[in-house]
Amino acid sequence: MEETLTKNIQINRSSRDCYIHPSAIVSEKAKLGQGIHIGPWCIIGDDVVVEDGAKLIANVIVEGKTVLGKDSVYYPFSTIGLAPQDLKYKGELTSCIIGARTIVREQVTIHRGTAIGNGMTRVGSDCLIMVNSHIAHDCYLGDRVIIVNNVVLGGHVHIDDDARIMGCAAIHQFVRIGRGALVGGVTGVESDVIPYGSVIGNRARLVGMHWIWLKRNGVKNQELHALRGVYRILFPKENEQEMVFDERLKLVHEKYGHIERVKEILDFIQNPSRRGLVKVGRMISSSENDD
Template sequence: MDSVSRAPEIHPSSIVADGARIGQGVRIGPWCSIGPDVVIEDGVHLIANVIVEGHTRIGAGVVCYPFTTIGMAPQDLKYRGEPTRCNIGARTVIREHVTIHRGTATGSGVTRVGDDCLIMANSHIAHDCTLGNSVIIVNNVVMGGHVTIDDQARIMGAAALHQFVRIGRAALVGGVCGVEADVIPYGSVLGNRARLVGLHWIWLKRNGVQAAEMHRLRRAFRALYPRTMEEESTAFSRRLAAVRAEYGDEPKVAEILAFIEASSHRGLVRVAGGGAASIESDGV
């Protein structure tokens, strides 16, 4: 019998409040607590000691490991108990001691985690954050409110993301890295205070980007973030226009340019040491 066709299994030590909606094939292990406004979709597995509160929806096939809390009130002094939300996408895996808070009325009102994400142990996803699909958050990552992380980005262990920071698609944030500004799509940042060191070449190779496109991406990146101080003395707006004119028909370059030109609270992460060294960092 398909696991999604079965009645939910709820351990007798767990508390499921009246009003909570529990899907088929859900397994709720010992010492869990589910609030009255929670929706848990089919096939979810809460292994043990999981707390889910607030107006929270957990998508089909999600697995939550022990001592995770989802949908708790945000750590925002302006929060006054408004019925804000938290949504977790399908098939996401949430490991031990992760905390994910619901949104705020002064923000977007919802904290979102996409489909097929992996959130490793002891990480914190704050109020009003938005994670895309297939994002990997490694152990002990912390983020302030309103952070946006686009699809397939990789955030390595113990990184700290400032509130309102944007992380572009498939970007790589190195371990123990403090990120105070936005990271371009496919960008790779390292350092105690994050500095852009190149593109996320490993991800690009693993995801089928062909040599010709790779070379064009490399040339576009070098034009935008030159190696020498003399070249870098050219105004960034002029370099941006030149890259658009020469490489703007390249979809990934166009995506980077659109990200740079979008509204931002934090500006962009700067290049390392006045130049942009090409470090082909290994990604997950």
């Protein structure tokens, strides 16, 4: 993957369309693309690759074997590719890769991987990582993921494409968040969240599907109706649980298994991580919290 990202990168320090502020400290060994912008007081380490059009506004630190994707943007006091907060880390040459057009806002920290993990922390393309969030070592974020202010991700967290993690949420290490899922604000997530699921609470409970995202992304009414049926079968109310979970999975497969998004949910459920699945709960109204 890294070879594909870096094969066309040349060192263009003297290029007219490559701006490096005089106060920036940029290693002679770093690889710099065309049209980049490195603002005041930035620090770029030896093994860093800055791809074409990337912009570091000011006071950004990038170290380690790190790739900053094409046209990505980094706001002041963000740090990318620094050593992980893991006592087992002994300075191994691990990596951090940020995809194209991703935006990293102020005071975000994204650490590189560890040798005992997969050796890489990866943030996909077209992501938005908002103020003061932390992405720990060996995390994997797909494309178009949005991380809102003050979110913390433990090590080895895996978040699939199009997921939304709302402000001040905390994700336990090794948790998986499925495609298009929604994690509510101030939510502690200790277990896996199914694709298109919606979770909230301390600790997180599954309260439905991420209907807003599904509708905004053009899912037709017929498929929405099928997904409602899937949810009712897999996660019935307590007084409606007539079948064990394996039987409910079989029924969903027989009735809706031909639908691609349903297949995705079933595959996710049948291949759990070590954390298991988030339990089903219910949305608590504000009136129930008034005491």
